[in-house]
Amino acid sequence: MTADVEPNGSHRIHVHLENSTSKPRPFWLTPELIEAAQLSNPGLEDDVRFTVNTDLEEIDLRLSTATVLVTSSGVIGDPRFPRRTLAEAAPRLKFIHLIDAGVEDVMPLDWLPPNVQLTNNSGVHVAKAREFLIMSLLALNARLPEIVWNQRQARWDQIFTPLIRGKSLLVIGLGDLGQAAVAAGQILGLRISGVRRSGKSVPGVEQVYPPSQLHDALRQADFIVIATPLTAETRNLVDRAALEAAKPGAGLINIGRAGVLDHEALVELLNRGHLNNAILDVLPGEPLPSSSALWSTPNLMINPHVGADDPTSYMTETMQLVFGNLRRHLAGLPLENLVDAGKGY
Secondary structure (H helix, E strand, O other): OOEEEOOOOOOOEEEEEEEOOOOOHHHOOOHHHHHHHHHHOOOOOOOEEEEEEEOOOOHHHHHHHOOEEEEOHHHHHOOOOOOOOHHHHOOOOOEEEEOOOOOHHHOOHHHOOOOOEEEOOOOOOHHHHHHHHHHHHHHHHOOHHHHHHHHHOOOOOOOOOOOOOOOEEEEEOOOHHHHHHHHHHHHOOOEEEEEOOOOOOOOOOOEEEOHHHHHHHHOOOOEEEEOOOOOOOOOOOEOHHHHHHOOOOEEEEEOOOHHHEOHHHHHHHHHHOOEEEEEEOOOOOOOOOOOOHHHHOOOEEEOOOOOOOOOOOHHHHHHHHHHHHHHHHHHOOOOOOEOOOOOOO
């Protein structure tokens, strides 16, 4: 797909949108999406020209005049994308907007020219993530993954469970996804604690622990939600020792990043019954290989990375972020959703 939206005339800004056909179709950047966003963001027609392309066809031509690039981390990581020569390939480029929230696949940012900023989609997932987490917390409380496992074995085992209200939830990572978990916990009447890099308090969270006190936090939790981005500090944060420290019978949800969790240890502890149920929305290798032991682990539900993505609103919200930052750029104001290279998110 190659398209120009308003190709003629004199414009101060050229915004190029680059797709990858490896992305599911609902998450493509299209001329129709641009036109809809223009209708809800009038006043930029004389300043901004858009082009749309797919799979890096004519990428050199598009980048040569682009002020803004909107794309996915998969495109940035493609060998055909001129990461190492980006300053020469895109001399007018001012910022890149990633349609992903996670940025670990483009780290470190040594390829990014010093005059180019990087923004991401942080926050777009929140509403759908909240719904998914409400569903998942209720499923863990009802031990639904275990019930489904028993069904696969044709085993009749009546599992009776109490109300969820009053139980304890630990949220690891209190950014946008973590706040969605906090909101879900509040709706369900849970007592909520959290783990946060800064250790600073957060509304709705009774106690916030620094990462150094993760094991103490895990000992108190009936439910654990991993919602942190993947950085050098969080990689394998929830390791074997952390899972061993968890309250016996706790349930676990990972909606953050797979690299934060030790999956080999998770499999062992589910088999032993130390953890009684788990739901994974992010997996070590996507698609998850058929050879993975996770497929045959009891009391584990695999959600194939669809928990926080709404195909009806995700790209619409993405374009609202892009248009908001276009206005800020034209006005000389700081951009929203700037990625901090030092923090890794």
